[in-house]
Amino acid sequence: MLLALAAGAAAAWAWAWSDAAWDARLARARTAGVQLYHALDAGGTPPVGLALSDPLPDGAPAADPALPFATEISFLSLGPGAIGGDRLRLRVLSAELSYPVSSIAGDEAAGGPAAALGAFSALLARWCAEPRVFARLGDGPWRRVEGEAIWGCADAPPDLRAPAALGLVLAAALLLGRWSAISAEFRAAAAALRTRRDEHAPIHPRGPAELREVIAAVNRRLAEERERLEKRALVLSGVSHDLGAPATRLRLRAALIEDAELRGKLERDLDEMTGMLDSVLAFTRAEMGEEARRSLSLTALVEAVVADYADLGRPVTLAAPPPRPGGPVGTLFLAARAPEPPGARVVIEARPLALRRALGNLIDNALKYGRRAEVSLEADAAAARIAVTDEGGPAADPAAMEALVAPFARGPNAAAARGAGLGLSIAAAIARQHGGALSFETAPAGLRAVLTLPRG
Secondary structure, eight states, X not given: OHHHHHHHHHHHHHHXXXXXXXXXXXXXXHHHXXXXXXXXXXXXXXXXXXXXXXXOTTSSOOOOTTOOEEEEEEEEOOOTTOSOOOEXXXXXXXXXXXXXXXXXXXXXXXXXXXXXXXXXXXXXXXXXXXXXXXXXXXXXXOEEEEOHHHHSSTTSOOOOHHHHHHHHHHHHHHHHHHHHHHHHHHHHHHHHHHHOSSTTSOOOOOSSHHHHHHHHHHHHHHHHHHHHHHHHHHHHHHHHHHHHHHHHXXXXXXXXXXXXXXXXXXXXXXXXXHHHHHHHHHHHHHHHTOSOOEEEEHHHHHHHHHHHHHHTTOOEEEOOOOOOOOOEEEOSSOEEEOOOOTTOOOEEEEOHHHHHHHHHHHHHHHHHHSSEEEEEEEEOSSEEEEEEEEXXXXXOXXXXXXXXXXXXXXXXXGGGSOOOSOHXXXXXXXXXXXXXXXXXXXXXXXXXXXXXXXXX
């Protein structure tokens, strides 16, 4: 940025210097033109830098094939109340261009032939084309005006305005590029924070110092959050361990109760208590994401979980993947149709035990509030979708189900089923740990829970 500012300052100085130098050259040429008119009119000495030749012997400027461009202009001197006056005629021969005499301002031409000749002299100096100039006042003879010192290129100052403009553009490009790079760094950091696979994994510091400070603060916050979760898991593990012995004693004592109904109620209460502790501990561990990631076949994992439920006689089935016709694929230069191979396996980077728990919780919920559960798996290049659909359950609003993802939240029909209200919370936490999400959709005969996991 300092380099861009220095380049911009240098370009601005070069522009101002060139503008001032050319203004001075044009002012000098304008003054010389006015003095030349007075020299022609009064027969005096021309100004410094200009010279008048003797009258041309043939009475007119000689044509020269090497100077094919000719420019002619005339001015009429009119005094107050006069109806006529002397006419000043100019003829300019050039090898490069015809001079744009129409650019002489009207007020300059109206100021008389002296002012007009001054403006024309400045025009010659502006274009710097080494012209051959001839002048004739009234009925006088044609005379050549030598003015290379005033109009020639050798006397012209270097015009740095074009390089200065290029420098300003480059400086602006440097500043814009630096701004774009910084913006891209901030956007990349935001994307890394938004789409990271592990909620507690530190973010790699990058970009300018301010962004690195922000990332460092976020990493410290993530480390504190992970430490807090670890302490909570440690406390819950201790509580679960400490309650294990009293629960075992209560089970032994409950077994001595002769009343079967009372004994069953007590055992169910014990099971619910220990199950609640295990669920809270599982939820904390799911938030921590302690399990290491590895490459696995999501297809095989889903098939194994469904097979486990089928072995226990539970009504859980795996839906066949829908047929997917091949779409146009290929490169920029070749387009072809490649159908998806049959039986393709979906491979992702994930935590297998955590995914089994999340899928198991969704299936348990579907069985708990419906007659059966159907599991399906779909995937594309961006993400994989595991859907669990219950059948025969009560109609539920997907928006209302989103609210039940909160820990210990239970629906109005929860009285008919036992649980701690952490199944969906654990599944959602595991989805977030993988950079995905848990969502709900309306199914034809119930509700569909969808676990979306990114790939790649």
